Structures are given as structure tokens and as C-alpha cells.
Amino acid sequence: MSALAAAPAILEAKGLSVRFGGLFALNALDLTVRRGEVLGLIGPNGSGKTTFFNVTSGIYPAAAGTIVLDGRDITREPAHALAGLGLARTFQRSRLCLPLSVFDNIALGAQERLPQGVIDNLLRRRTLTRTVAALAEEARDLARLFNPDLAQRLDEPAVALGMIDRRRVEICRALIGRPKILLLDEPSAGMTHDETNQLIDEILDVQRSRGDLTVIIVEHEMGLIERITDRCVVLNYGRKICEGHFREVAADPTVREAYLGHS
Amino acid sequence: MLMRHRSTQDEVPRDALPMAAGVRARRTSDFAVFAAVVAACAGAVAFLVHAEDQRLVLSTLVACGIAWFAAARFRVIAAVERGAAGHPWPTRLVLVAACLGILVVLREDNFGLLMLATVLIYATVCLGLTIQLGYAGLSNFCAAAFLGCGGYTAAALGQAEGIAIPDLAGILLGGAVAVAIGSLLVLPLLRTRGHYAALTTLAFGVMFNVFLDANEMLGGPQGLKLAPITLFGWDFSNDLSLFGMTFSFYANYVLLCLALTAAALALVGLLDRSWIGIRLDAVRLDEVAAQVFGLRIARWKILAFTLGNVLAGMAGAIYAKMTGFIAPNNFTLGDSLMMVSIVILGGIGNRWGVLPAALIVVLLPEKLQFIQEYRLLLFAVLVILVLVLSPSGLLPRRTRTLVAGRQA
Numbered sequence: 001m002s003a004l005a006a007a008p009a010i011l012e013a014k015g016l017s018v019r020f021g022g023l024f025a026l027n028a029l030d031l032t033v034r035r036g037e038v039l040g041l042i043g044p045n046g047s048g049k050t051t052f053f054n055v056t057s058g059i060y061p062a063a064a065g066t067i068v069l070d071g072r073d074i075t076r077e078p079a080h081a082l083a084g085l086g087l088a089r090t091f092q093r094s095r096l097c098l099p100l101s102v103f104d105n106i107a108l109g110a111q112e113r114l115p116q117g118v119i120d121n122l123l124r125r126r127t128l129t130r131t132v133a134a135l136a137e138e139a140r141d142l143a144r145l146f147n148p149d150l151a152q153r154l155d156e157p158a159v160a161l162g163m164i165d166r167r168r169v170e171i172c173r174a175l176i177g178r179p180k181i182l183l184l185d186e187p188s189a190g191m192t193h194d195e196t197n198q199l200i201d202e203i204l205d206v207q208r209s210r211g212d213l214t215v216i217i218v219e220h221e222m223g224l225i226e227r228i229t230d231r232c233v234v235l236n237y238g239r240k241i242c243e244g245h246f247r248e249v250a251a252d253p254t255v256r257e258a259y260l261g262h263s
Numbered sequence: 264m265l266m267r268h269r270s271t272q273d274e275v276p277r278d279a280l281p282m283a284a285g286v287r288a289r290r291t292s293d294f295a296v297f298a299a300v301v302a303a304c305a306g307a308v309a310f311l312v313h314a315e316d317q318r319l320v321l322s323t324l325v326a327c328g329i330a331w332f333a334a335a336r337f338r339v340i341a342a343v344e345r346g347a348a349g350h351p352w353p354t355r356l357v358l359v360a361a362c363l364g365i366l367v368v369l370r371e372d373n374f375g376l377l378m379l380a381t382v383l384i385y386a387t388v389c390l391g392l393t394i395q396l397g398y399a400g401l402s403n404f405c406a407a408a409f410l411g412c413g414g415y416t417a418a419a420l421g422q423a424e425g426i427a428i429p430d431l432a433g434i435l436l437g438g439a440v441a442v443a444i445g446s447l448l449v450l451p452l453l454r455t456r457g458h459y460a461a462l463t464t465l466a467f468g469v470m471f472n473v474f475l476d477a478n479e480m481l482g483g484p485q486g487l488k489l490a491p492i493t494l495f496g497w498d499f500s501n502d503l504s505l506f507g508m509t510f511s512f513y514a515n516y517v518l519l520c521l522a523l524t525a526a527a528l529a530l531v532g533l534l535d536r537s538w539i540g541i542r543l544d545a546v547r548l549d550e551v552a553a554q555v556f557g558l559r560i561a562r563w564k565i566l567a568f569t570l571g572n573v574l575a576g577m578a579g580a581i582y583a584k585m586t587g588f589i590a591p592n593n594f595t596l597g598d599s600l601m602m603v604s605i606v607i608l609g610g611i612g613n614r615w616g617v618l619p620a621a622l623i624v625v626l627l628p629e630k631l632q633f634i635q636e637y638r639l640l641l642f643a644v645l646v647i648l649v650l651v652l653s654p655s656g657l658l659p660r661r662t663r664t665l666v667a668g669r670q671a
Contacts, residue, residue, distance in 0.1 A: 057555050083557030097548040103666050104541045112557045114538045118566070121537035122530070128537060136666040155668035177556065 007034040009068075010181055010214050011056070016065035018048075018055050018238075025051040027238040028065065033181070038207065038215045040229035040246065042222075044259055048238040049218040050092060053183045057089050058082050070180055084112050086180035090170045092189055092218075096158045102169055103154040106139040109173035135176075142172045145209070146202045164195045171203065181214040188221050196221060200228055222250070234258065293346030298357050300334070300343050304619075305361035309368040311626065312375040320630045332652060340658070362521055366514055376513035380585055382625045383520035384410075387578040389605045389617040390527040391571030394534065396603070397612035397660070399567035400547030401452065402461035405468030406602040409572045411475065411594030412444050413437030413579025418487040418589055430492045434580040441576025442569050449568060453561050468599050475591035486590025489583050492519070499584075516585045523581065527574050531614040534570070535663060543567055544663075608646055610656025619657050 011033040018026040026048045033039050041049045054060045056067055058079030066075045069085055077085070088109065096105050107114070114131060115121055121128065136154065143151040146168040153161070158169060167187055174182055187203070188196035207213050219225050225232065225246055232249045234242040236258040242249050249255055307327055314320050334340050347354040369375045388406050395401040416437040420428050428436070451463045476484050492499040492515070499519075503510035534540050545553040546563050554560055583589045605624050609616025627642050649657065 059551060059555070079551075079554040080557050080559050083555065089555060091552070095549050095552040097545055097552070099548065099662065100541070100544055101662050101664055101666075104544070104663060107538070107541055107665075108545050108553070108556050108558075111538065111542060116538075118539065121539045122533045125533075131538075132665050139666075152669055154666050155662075155664040157662045173556070 007036055009033065010035045010070050011216075012068045013052075013056075014066050014068075016052075016055065016067060017063045018051050018060055019063040024063075024238045026055065029235075029238070029240055031233060031240065033214055033216060035180075035214055036212050037230045038204075038217065038228055040225040040232040041216055041218045041235065042220075042225060042232055042249075043235035043241075047235040047258075049235055050185055051238070052235070053089060053185055053216075053218065057087060057183065083109075083177055083179075086178075087183070088174035088177050088179035088181075089183035090167070090174055090185055090187065092185040094163075094166050094170060094190070096166055096169060096173075098159040099157055101155050102143075102150070102158055102161070103136060103139055105158050105169055106142070106154075106172045106176055107135055109176040110135055110138075112177060138176060139172065142176055143168070145206055146172065146199075163190050164199060167191065167199055168202070171206075175206065175210075179213070181216070184215060184217040184219075186218055186220065188219060188224060193221075196224060200224055204228060222246075226250075290346070290349040293342045294350050294353065295346070296339060297343045297346030297354065300339065301357050301361050303330075305365050308622065309365045311622075311630065312365075312378060313369055313372055314630075317631070324627075331657070335653065344661070366510070366517060367508065370508055370510040370514060373511050373513055376511055376517050377585070378626060378629060380513060380516045380520045381582070382621050383517070383524045384578045384582045384585075385602065385605060385625050386617050386621040387520070387524050387527045388575045388602055389609070389621060390524070390531050390614060391574035391578075392602055392606045393531055393571075393612060393614055393617060394543070394567050394574075395571040396606055398534070398540065398543035398547065399564055401564055401568055401571075402457075402464055403568075403571065404461055404464045404596070404599050404603060405448075405471065406571075406575055407594040407596070407598035408468045408471035409441040409445060409575035410579035410582065410598070411471060411589075411591075412441040412572075413576035413581075414583030414589045414593070415475070415481055415487070415579075416440040416576070417580040417583045418489050419481065421489050422487065430494055430584065433584075434577050437580030438573040438576035441572040441579065445568060445572040449565055452568065453564060465596065468596050472591050472595060475594070482590070484591060486588060486593075488588050489586075491587065492516070492581070492584045494519070513585075516581070519581060520578075520585075523574075523577060528614055530570070530574075535614070536665065539563070539566070540663065604646060608649060608656055610658040610660055612660035613656065613658045616656055616658035616660075 009032045011031075013029055013031040016026055016029040016031070017024060029048070029052065031052070041052065043049055051060065055062050056074075058074075058077055058081070062075050066073055068074065069082075069087060072085065074082060074085060074087075097108070114135070115124070115128065139154060140151045143154070147165065150161075150165050150168055153165075158166060161169065171182075171184070171187070184203070187199055191199065203215070207215055217225070217228065229246055231244065232242075232246050233240055234249055234252075234255050241258060242252045242255050244252075307323065311320060311323055311327075314323065334343075365379070366376075369379065388410055391409075392403060392406055395403045413434075414437070417430075417433050420433045420436065448464065448467050452460055455463050475481055481487065491512075497515075499515040500512050501515075502512050503514050534543075542553070542558055542563050545556075545558060546560055550560055586593075601624055605617055605620040608623065609618070609620030623645070624642075627645065628639060631641055653659070
């Protein structure tokens, strides 16, 4: 913990606000994420957790404040520029391209370093075959970390996979771009308790094997948050109401009130 | 942790040699099936195009329909696909042979060859639409307008006094003009989605037509005349003499259209099996996810739109030269809808599907003259019937597999 507390900040939000009409979905949020930590972002429904992910990944514009990723101001960067800067994410509702093969889906995450030009893609077929083989090897290795069976199913359409494997593919897609920071939006959604635990174990394994990967996770299942996170930030009505280790946060009266309401 | 997954590595590997031999045998038999099906299709096409007797046409059509659904039901189509995929070069050879066979059979049938060339023109435009609609998910309900751009470019070049531009350059220029005029539509197309984008293109198509009608320089509603194509010194209005056979001059156009369609098929195929193919699919299926993983949505949409319009424009220039006369009512909203329906009927995103679909859509109304006004009704019923029986079109698109599932 102490080593983490001393680690440099990889993501820093200052005074960050997002507005939907008259509603502040995020209200002057200050948040610092340190390199290599697993940060839990929790709070009741509508408290701004996913909004934070969406503004960080460039889907929503910020009304005020700044976001700095690894020393670079990304507040005004368009969504497509962020993958190249080391940010990857998953979505609460699985957003795989279901008719496409597992490999195609994972390859989407690596597309920053794949040939972009028309000539490279259409005419330099030998190089193309080589990049396909190299990326397939990488995708297979990554999928094997989660599930050896999945590594053998790269040619199947994503729609043929069960929920847990779809989540795994989503995380593989995010990881194959070798991000510095990974935003996980409710990885447990749509899965059973056991499946969730299994997936979280796998994510932790992967995170540990990639020393400096930083993870922010939004989750409603508190047991899971307790197991996986180094630190938690609690949001309510777009504001940070508490911050600290899960046990401290869980004991905090403001947090209890936010979840349970006035008694 | 490690015990959790069933390990596939522990399974006893199946004996590699006999399996490889078995796979090879199946591939060869698949290819034989493919060749037989292509031969049968070529025969049916030649017969349908040539046949005059209405009852014969109708019964052949019914037979073809039954054969098609039987083929789909008993996985003959899947075998054909496997056979073709396993032997790329023999596949191309068989296809070329089939085309030449049809050409030889129909060599003296002017009207038949004209229709065949028209089918190929439509197929080429629809291959462009496959890139736009099938891959990138761009609505385009004004494909006929881009066909018209190419056609009117060729016509205008013919009208210009004093400058002689070779016809090959004219065809390429037709593609370029379609792209240039299409670029007017890019901005509204990038800002709209779904029904709204469809409406934008629909309005553009209508606008194009109104413009042509009003423009005196482009002949107004009377249209423009064109001289036949001369390519590398060969005048396309001459009959062809090859191997002791005489081919009607329309065979020139069929060959040229075949070359264009083949090039379009190759382009679409290469595009599909490249990183760009994956990117276009991602743009169509989920713009948000595509953006988050670094895709510039606008760039890929513009690329798809441009490639599609090049094909339409080039096809249009050839089409105008072939018919020798174009007018605004060759490029109406109805024609655009026909083209979209070809893509849907063939199976959105399957490049081979546009061939049978274009054949049905172009040929049928011509062949069913005997029911006169009702022919479009019958045609519509037929399209609905096909889509009821096979909701994803005649040849549904398969999952792209750039890598094998099981490791060798």
C-alpha cells in the first residue's frame, strides 16, 4: 500500500464536471489514480461512475475541469485519440461486435498499430498475412490467460460465446492494445456470482503479470470490490463523498447514508 | 486456479495423417460440387436469358427456385463455399470458363447480351453498395445518381468539341466525377444516422434527377446521345470474330463489364479480408466501441463511400456508352431502390450474393412481359417470397475467419 501511495499519478481529474442540461452528472470531481493500483469506483445508481468513464474516454465532453493522463491533458482529446495514449475500457452492457469472430473483436483493440493505409491493406498481402499471424498469436496467448478453450475459438462469431467468455473477450480486446490504464465498467453485469469471482481472479492475475497496469473498476458487488481493490472512491450525485481503503469506506456514515438513505 | 479449466492440451491428439488425407479428399469433392454448381448455374443463366417462351421461362424459374432452396437445405451451398475457398485459382478458372461458355451460347443474341451486360453493370454498382451499406453501414438510396454521374460524364465528354479524351480515361473520369459529386453528400451523411441518413441520400437522389431535368446543357428531359466505346483502337460497334465464331458487338460490352465486375469483386474481397474490413464492420456495428479503440469514424465512412461511388461512376460511364443514349429517367429513385434491393436480396455484405440477385432483379421484369403491368407486382412478390424463406438473403454473409480456431 505504501509503495502505491508513493507511486506517481497516472490519471488525475481536477474539478471535473459533466452536465446533462440542468443536471450535474459529475460535479467538481477531484480524483487521483496512481500507477499500478486497482481503484474501485463505487456509489449508488446514477452517482456518476459510468459518466466518469465516459468523459475520461472522450465519449462525453467535460463542462469544466481537466483530466490528465500520464502527464498529458486529455480533456479535449477526441475519443479515437485516447486508445493511442494508453487508455482502454470495457462497457457495462457488453459492446462486442457480435457477428464478427472473436479474433476480429480482439483485433479491434490493437488497431492503432495495424496498417492503416489502403495500399498496405489491399496490395501488400504478404505483410498483411504476417501481421495477422503475429496478432493471432498474441490474441491466443491473451485469451489463454483467461480460458484455454477460448484461445481455441478465435474463429467463432462472438455471438456463439456465453456471457463470461464475452466479458473475457472484451477484456482481451482492451488489453491487446497494451494500455497503461484499464477502465472496467461493471464486469459482473449479467453473470452469476461464481462466474464473477472467476473472472475477477483472472483479471487480477493478468494485472499482476503486467506490473504497471492500472485498473479502475466500477462494480456493485461489494465482496468483489473488497477483494480486488487497493483503494476506493465513493461517488454520490456526481460528487466524491469518501475515499480510502474499502473497509474504511464501508464504515463511513456518509457512505452508509448514501446507499441506504436516511433512517 | 489452474485446475479450473478443462485443458485441451491433455486430450489425445487425433492421428494427424489420415485426417489430413480425409480433409483433402473432402476438399476435392467440395470443389467438384462447386464446379458442377457453377456449370448448372451458367446453363440456367444462358437458358433464361435466351428463352422466349414465357411458360418455359416461368417453369425454369420455379425449378431454379426449388433447386436453390434444396441446395441451401442440404448444405450444398456450404460445400460450394468450402470448395471455392479451398482452391482459389481453380475457382477463378472455372468462373471464367463459365462466363465464356455463356458468352458463346448467347453470341448472336443481341438483346440477351445487352441484358447480361446490364446485369453486370448493376452488380458492379451493388458491389459498391456492399462496401457502403454492407460493410460500413452507410445508407445510400441514391446509387442510381452516382451511376448517372458516370453516365453524364461520358456523355458530356462526347459532346465537348475539339477535345478528344480516350474512352478508358472517360470511364475513369466517370468514377472520379461520381466521387466529387458524392463528396457534396459526405458532410450531411457523416452527421446523420439510420433513417435520417437514408432520407438525406433519398433527397439527394431526387435533387440529382430534378437538376438533370432542368439542365439544358445536359440535354434536359430529352437526354444525350453517346458514341460507342473505342478501347485501344478497337471500336465496340464491330462484331467480334473469335475461334471461327461471330459474336454480336454487344459481346464487347459484356467482356468489358465482366472485367469491371471482376475487378470490383476482387476489390471487395481484398477489402473484406483486411484490417480495413474489420474496421468498417466495427464502424457499422458499434460506433462508440470503434471510437474508443481508436477508429476515426469519419475517415472510414468516407473511404467506404468513395470506393463505392468510384465503382458506380465507372459502371455508369460504360452503361451510357453501351446504351448510346441517356436521360434523367434512367437514374431515378426507383433504380436506386432496385440496387438496394439487390444487395438485400443477395445477402447484405456477401459479395457473391449480388450476382444472382442482380440477375433476378434486372432480368425478371424483362422476361415476364406477358403479364404486362403486373410484372412488377409478380417481381415484388418473388422478392418477398425469397426473403420470407431465407431472411438473410440468397447467400447470407459468413463470419470472416482470418485465423483458424484450432491450432495446427
